[in-house]
Structure formats: structure tokens, C-alpha cells
Amino acid sequence: MPGYAADKDKVLTRLRRIEGQVRGLQRMVDEDQYCIDVLTQISAATKALQAVALALLDDHLAHCVADAVAAGGPEAGAKLAEASAAIERLVRS
Amino acid sequence: MPGYAADKDKVLTRLRRIEGQVRGLQRMVDEDQYCIDVLTQISAATKALQAVALALLDDHLAHCVADAVAAGGPEAGAKLAEASAAIERLVRS
Amino acid sequence: MPGYAADKDKVLTRLRRIEGQVRGLQRMVDEDQYCIDVLTQISAATKALQAVALALLDDHLAHCVADAVAAGGPEAGAKLAEASAAIERLVRS
Amino acid sequence: MPGYAADKDKVLTRLRRIEGQVRGLQRMVDEDQYCIDVLTQISAATKALQAVALALLDDHLAHCVADAVAAGGPEAGAKLAEASAAIERLVRS
Numbered sequence: 534m535p536g537y538a539a540d541k542d543k544v545l546t547r548l549r550r551i552e553g554q555v556r557g558l559q560r561m562v563d564e565d566q567y568c569i570d571v572l573t574q575i576s577a578a579t580k581a582l583q584a585v586a587l588a589l590l591d592d593h594l595a596h597c598v599a600d601a602v603a604a605g606g607p608e609a610g611a612k613l614a615e616a617s618a619a620i621e622r623l624v625r626s
Numbered sequence: 627m628p629g630y631a632a633d634k635d636k637v638l639t640r641l642r643r644i645e646g647q648v649r650g651l652q653r654m655v656d657e658d659q660y661c662i663d664v665l666t667q668i669s670a671a672t673k674a675l676q677a678v679a680l681a682l683l684d685d686h687l688a689h690c691v692a693d694a695v696a697a698g699g700p701e702a703g704a705k706l707a708e709a710s711a712a713i714e715r716l717v718r719s
Numbered sequence: 720m721p722g723y724a725a726d727k728d729k730v731l732t733r734l735r736r737i738e739g740q741v742r743g744l745q746r747m748v749d750e751d752q753y754c755i756d757v758l759t760q761i762s763a764a765t766k767a768l769q770a771v772a773l774a775l776l777d778d779h780l781a782h783c784v785a786d787a788v789a790a791g792g793p794e795a796g797a798k799l800a801e802a803s804a805a806i807e808r809l810v811r812s
Numbered sequence: 813m814p815g816y817a818a819d820k821d822k823v824l825t826r827l828r829r830i831e832g833q834v835r836g837l838q839r840m841v842d843e844d845q846y847c848i849d850v851l852t853q854i855s856a857a858t859k860a861l862q863a864v865a866l867a868l869l870d871d872h873l874a875h876c877v878a879d880a881v882a883a884g885g886p887e888a889g890a891k892l893a894e895a896s897a898a899i900e901r902l903v904r905s
Contacts, residue, residue, distance in 0.1 A: 536661045544655050552648045555675075559641045568629045568686035572712045575679045576719040579672055582648075583719075583903060586668045591896045593661035594873075599892065602881045613878065617870045619665045624862060624902050625811075626669040626676070676810060684803045687780075692799065695788045706785065710777045717769060717809050718904075722847045730841050738834045741861075745827045754815045754872035758898045761865040762905040765858055768834075769905070772854040779847035805851045812855040812862075 536596035537589050547585050554578040586623055590616075629689035630682050640678050647671040679716055683709075722782035723775050733771050740764040772809055776802075815875035816868050826864050833857040865902055869895075 537544055555578060561571050594616060601612040630637055648671060654664050687709060694705040723730055741764060747757050780802060787798040816823055834857060840850050873895060880891040 535658050535664075537655070537664075538658070541655060541658075545652055548648060548652045548655065552645060552652070555641060555645045555648055559638055559645070562630070562634060562637050562641065565628050565631070565634075568682055568690060569708055569712050571628075571630075572679055572682055572686070573715065575675055575682070576715045579675045579679070579719045582668055582672045582675070586665055586672070587896070587900050587903060589661055589665055589668070590899065591892075593665070594877075594895065595889075595892050597661060598873075599881045599888065602878045603884070605882070609878065610874075613870075613874050615662055616873065617866070619662050620869065620899055620902075621866050622666065622669045623899075624866060626672045680803070680807050680810060683806065684799075687784075687803065688796075688799050691780075692788045692795065695785045696791070698789070702785065703781075706777075706781050709780065710773070713776065713806055713809075714773050716806075717773060721844050721850075723841070723850075724844065727841060727844075731838055734834060734838045734841065738831060738838070741827060741831045741834055745824055745831070748816070748820060748823050748827065751814050751817070751820075754868055754876060755894055755898050757814075757816075758865055758868055758872070759901065761861055761868070762901045765861045765865070765905045768854055768858045768861070772851055772858070775847055775851055775854070779851070783847060801848055805848050808852065808855045812858045 536592040536594075538596075540588065540592055544585060544588065547581065547588075551578055551581050551585070554581065583623070590619065590623065593619075629685040629687075631689075633681065633685055637678060637682065640674065640681075644671060644674050644678070647674065676716070683712065683716070686712075722778040722780075724782075726774065726778055730771060730775065733767065733774075737764055737767050737771070740767065769809070776805065776809070779805075815871040815873075817875075819867065819871055823864060823867065826860065826867075830857055830860050830864070833860065862902070869898065869902065872898075 554574065558571065558574055558578065561574065598612045598616050602609045647667065651664065651667055651671065654667065691705045691709050695702045740760065744757065744760055744764065747760065784798045784802050788795045833853065837850065837853055837857065840853065877891045877895050881888045
């Protein structure tokens with residue numbers, strides 16, 4: 534089970550809403566709407582994606598990483614390094 | 627006509643690809659795929675959205691803002707202030 | 720004269736304050752202060768640097784880029800492309 | 813002892829280098845150097861600060877958070893929530 538198992542429905546709802554935002558962006562561009570209005574909606578979709586990422590990361594730390602750390606052994610260090618790399622990608626994107 | 631008129635097809639193609647990425651994310655979550663793999667794909671979708679925003683902003687500066695500046699008058703200052711606010715939203719998102 | 724000529728003193732004051740924030744960070748680390756408190760102060764310094772960058776960019780668009788666009792010729796396109804590249808670096812950093 | 817205890821000298825060296833970068837920025841502005849060159853150096857300093865933050869966060873997860881998780885009890889959840897909030901501030905800054 535992934536770390537987000539308990540939040541799966543909520544995550545799916547948020548992703549479906551983001552899909553709707555991206556389809557809305559296509560409609561705006563198709564209708565030649567003003568650049569700045571399109572950019573404002575892109576910023577909103579980007580923030581929504583980041584919010585999903587932060588929620589998944591919380592779940593990952595609280596379950597997958599915490600379980601590995603509680604179990605101890607080499608897996609703990611591997612999980613921590615993997616989480617750090619994911620955080621770095623998030624901060625850089 | 628918006629600043630992105632000449633790039634409209636290319637922008638729509640990129641947004642459709644991003645819509646596909648967000649649907650792919652839903653499939654990953656629905657299939658209980660590993661948190662870190664989902665996060666990696668979210669980072670990719672976020673970067674793709676930012677790249678569209680940067681392309682639209684380039685077009686906006688090179689057309690809408692440049693035209694207003696070349697025409698002169700108070701509209702020029704208004705367009706510059708509006709572009710600065712959009713850049714700030716992008717940097718902060 | 721650079722685009723920020725009229726704001727030069729204000730920019731210098733902000734940069735000196737950021738230098739103080741970075742020296743404060745060294746003091747915190749030297750005194751073994753708690754990781755999270757150090758991270759909070761790093762976020763504040765990062766935001767302050769970004770705010771200076773956004774202010775410089777505003778000035779650059781409103782003066783250097785606008786002047787080149789008003790003058791017309793190949794220099795206008797070069798200044799726009801250069802500004803776009805700087806915006807991209809800002810968004811990515 | 814903070815999570816970065818073993819890396820303290822390295823962190824201090826990086827922060828001193830960033831202080832030098834911020835002083836270099838003041839010199840550039842004082843000498844009226846070109847906006848885009850100043851912006852490039854601000855992006856470099858911002859990235860350097862983020863890199864220190866990511867290093868501190870790694871240490872924090874691998875020591876403070878991992879120790880609390882290994883010890884179990886309510887402190888573990890508190891440390892995880894605190895780390896998540898710090899990650900969110902980093903992603904948003």
C-alpha cells in the first residue's frame with residue numbers, strides 16, 4: 534500500500550480538478566483570451582499541483598519513511614535519501 | 627489577437643500533453659503506485675506548465691507590451707505593471 | 720545608467736539587510752540552533768533576495784527594455800530575448 | 813545537538829560564501845552594473861541558499877526526525893508535521 538492510501542480519494546479528486554483546470558486553459562487559449570488571464574490560471578494550476586505533491590510527500594514521510602526508520606536497518610537510510618531527492622526535485626520545479 | 631496568436635497551435639499541443647500527464651497521474655494513484663514515482667511525475671507536469679507560462683510570457687512581452695510601449699502614452703506603463711505582477715505570480719508559484 | 724538608477728539606494732539598503740540575514744544565519748548555525756529555526760530564516764532570506772530580483776526586473780523592463788523597444792531596430796528584439804532568459808532563470812531558481 | 817552537527821563547518825563555509833555573494837551584489841549595484849548581470853548573480857545566490865536549506869533538511873530528517881520516529885510516541889508525529897511545514901515553506905519560497 535502506498536503512503537497516500539488513506540487519502541487516495543482526496544488525491545484523486547484534486548487531480549481531477551487539476552485536469553479540469555488544464556482543460557479550461559485549452560479553452561481559454563482556443564478562444565484567444567488575454568495572455569495575462571491565461572498566465573493567472575496557469576499559476577493557479579501550478580500551485581494546485583504543488584499542493585498535491587506536498588500532501589503526497591507528507592503521507593510518504595509519515596508512513597513509508599517512518600515505517601522504514603522504525604524498522605531500522607539499511608532500508609531506513611535508503612528511504613531517507615530517496616525522500617531528500619524528491620524534496621529537492623519539488624523545490625527546484 | 628493575443629500575444630500568443632502565432633504560437634497558438636503549439637501552446638494547445640503542450641496543454642493537451644499536460645492534460646495527458648495529469649490523467650496519467652490519476653491512473654498512477656488509482657493503481658496505488660509508489661509515492662516517489664507519483665511525485666516525480668508531478669514535478670514533470672509542474673515543469674511543463676511553467677514552460678508554457680514562460681512561452682506565453684515571452685509572447686506577451688514581445689507583442690502586447692512592446693506594442694503598448696511603441697505606441698507610448700499611459701497604456702505603456704499599465705502594461706508594464708501588469709506584466710511585472712504576472713512575473714511575480716510565476717516566480718512565487 | 721542601469722534601469723535601477725532611481726532605486727539604487729533602496730536596492731543597496733535591501734541587499735545590506737540580506738547580508739545581515741546571512742550573517743545571522745551563520746550565528747544561528749555557530750550557536751547550534753534548531754534546524755527548523757535555521758530553515759525558517761533561510762526561507763526569509765531567499766524571499767528577500769527574490770523580492771530584490773523582482774524589483775530590478777521591473778526597473779529593467781520599464782527602462783532598458785522599454786527604451787530599446789521605443790527606439791525600435793534589432794536591439795529591441797535582443798533586449799526582449801535577454802529579459803525572457805532572465806525571467807526564466809528567476810522562475811527556475 | 814542539531815541535526816547538522818556533523819556538517820556544521822561545511823554549512824558555515826557555504827553561508828560565508830553566500831555572504832560574499834551578497835556583498836558582491838552590493839558592489840555591482842554600487843558600480844551601476846548592468847541589470848541582467850545583477851539578476852544573474854541574484855539567481856546564483858538564491859540557488860546557493862536553497863542548496864544549504866536542502867542540506868540542512870536532509871540532516872534534520874536523517875537525525876532529528878528519524879530519532880523521534882525510532883523513539884516512537886507523540887513526539888514522532890509532531891516532528892513529522894514540523895518537517896512538512898518547513899518543506900512547504902521551502903517549496904513556496
